[in-house]
Amino acid sequence: MITKGPIRIEADYLIETAVDPMQAAEIMASEQSSGTFRPVPAETPELKLRAAARIEQLEALEPVLTPTLPGAMQPKDQQIWHRAFVTLSWPLDNIGPSLPNLITTIAGNLFELQPLSGIRLLDLRLPTAFAERYAGPKFGIQGTRAFAGVPERPLIGTIIKPSVGLSAEATGALVADLCAGGIDFIKDDELQADGPACPFEDRVKSTMRAVNAAADKTGKKAMVAFNLTGEIDEMRRRHDLVRDCGGTCVMVNLTGVGMSGMIDIGRHTELPIHAHRAGWGALTRDPLLGWSYPAWSKLWRLAGADHMHVNGFDNKFTESNESVAASVASLKDPLFGNSPMCAVPVFSSGQTVRQAAATLNAAGSPDVLVTAGGGIIAHPDGVTEGVKAMRQAYDAAMQGVDVEVYAKEYHELTAALATF
């Protein structure tokens, strides 16, 4: 039996509003459950008791002098916009434990409510019925380590680069070089799919020939996450092909596929799912709008994401290191008491030998997957040296040795530090 879920569905929000925050919270609760803009006859006290969302907590924050988002109600007198943390709750019986319908309940029309000049979903907690319906990651860190043959240290990975444009054969050749360098993990770029320029089937076959040949020779089989993003039947077929060719991982672009598709491949898969978050920026980049990563990633963990992208330290994107660290921490936050459904944090974006110490420090453990695309493939001495340098950098971090000091013993790392 799964323990330690709340009775009701609970969601935390940051709101900004020109009206009294309690009034704004009441409108949110009403709009997202039994209310509408006019009282209707059947909305009885009994019905409300049964079906209405409730305000569980409200904490006022410092107000601001200008509204963040346009279109909202203006203040009546003082030009002040209140901010507050609000927790709402819903009876599970409104929707049952259904992830697609949960999205509509906790993150539906409320983003457009007139009283709100800011509205962001920060976190959520779910009744255990969700854990009974959704299995969460089938493999997680243990399954990933078992497939990759890396029992303890951080998994060092790379991204096929150029992202697009290589033929299936050229991809296989690059993978052979990466395997020769002792890489643990390789992923398709999220832009690489099943186009005529590099068909999925050809790419899998060419890649797995290289991976299997290296494994036969060295005993080490790199895990390759093939991007099977597509339609439902395509994703199932592609998964089966990867499995039949001896592959050990598949990749899904969460935003492109969506929740119902992810649930389907999550149930179908016999391999770890590497979950990519491309497109996530649209949901999160305005700090007073959309979703925070802890709330968003919990849904995908429930649906079966084994590996979740968290961006990376000193990344090439706009996210701060603090935000990345918070995302990493949130993946360890147990979804349920004895069913934590933790996902492996995947570091990417501008990753090189330079971020190893910060990455391990934030993760608080070696249970991480680090992917460096250009940071390995653009190594001046070649791809195998690029792999070795990354391994050396993470070995140094594991031993608590400064990377510059450690590099004195390793020419691959020295060359990488001179380049990146």
Add this chain to the structure above:
Amino acid sequence: MITKGPIRIEADYLIETAVDPMQAAEIMASEQSSGTFRPVPAETPELKLRAAARIEQLEALEPVLTPTLPGAMQPKDQQIWHRAFVTLSWPLDNIGPSLPNLITTIAGNLFELQPLSGIRLLDLRLPTAFAERYAGPKFGIQGTRAFAGVPERPLIGTIIKPSVGLSAEATGALVADLCAGGIDFIKDDELQADGPACPFEDRVKSTMRAVNAAADKTGKKAMVAFNLTGEIDEMRRRHDLVRDCGGTCVMVNLTGVGMSGMIDIGRHTELPIHAHRAGWGALTRDPLLGWSYPAWSKLWRLAGADHMHVNGFDNKFTESNESVAASVASLKDPLFGNSPMCAVPVFSSGQTVRQAAATLNAAGSPDVLVTAGGGIIAHPDGVTEGVKAMRQAYDAAMQGVDVEVYAKEYHELTAALATF
């Protein structure tokens, strides 16, 4: 043969940036195709020619003095942030005609690029290969009119209210009243799903008993959009149940289900799909982030959305009437020359007898579906009078008669005008 698509995938963006806009556009094109943050050996001129995204157009706009989104690069000297319209294009062969992968290509990591303090996808144009793969709406306005038995005038609809909390039996009783009033269309609220408090199967059976009984009596069969949002197999089963009970429409929450799920039910369906946009606000409410409705809705039209929600005039949300009008117009914008894939605009949110003239004026035709929840169900004289009043208001608008003048002949409309 389908004509009039571009050779390449084309997407238009509004950007804001502290760097030269052309440089920002080059970084966008590079990140979303063959480039990465470091040159890699295989990114040859031949590969770029084959696979790289191109800048097709750039139009500078008035700069601004403060950045819209946080986290972006700062200007080197002058504190000025440039704005520009940018059109990028991609070779179709990078991904082939795949909607889930198209999302990653045109709306993936680029929302997080450091040079961009604003980035919004405004519109897109697709090669005809997409029309060969995706059928678009199977029914559209013609099929909807045929099922609903409403050949020419606007379709008048309502939303079951309270949104949640009614039992299946109570829903059936409400539907009986609505049918007695001559309603054309009824939809589940987007929050109503398949919870234990109102199971889908019971609700469909109870509702269709009322609908079929009314049809036997009057010859008029209301179209009911049952919200089948859920997992893949659930959606198929629910669709089949609706069809088998004589139902004529199903509803999908696009944001909850996602693209791969929508494609699946779009291929499976034998009934028009009523596409709800709950959650859309998170993608669009910041004017310098996310997606515009024309771009977003085109993807769902391709996947098979027959009815697309566009909010409503004088709505209870934050969207302006100008924005609603632009959304309505965009649904008529043909996706391809001889395969326009137009969707029926669905007006909702705070709709009453008061918005009829503006709605028809914006639509430029009576090919619209208007849904009023509280605006019908909260009518002071009852639900059947609420339906009649809405019909009267749209009859007035069709005849070009002022609603207040028209109301002199109709007590239901008079009472509605006094209430709403």
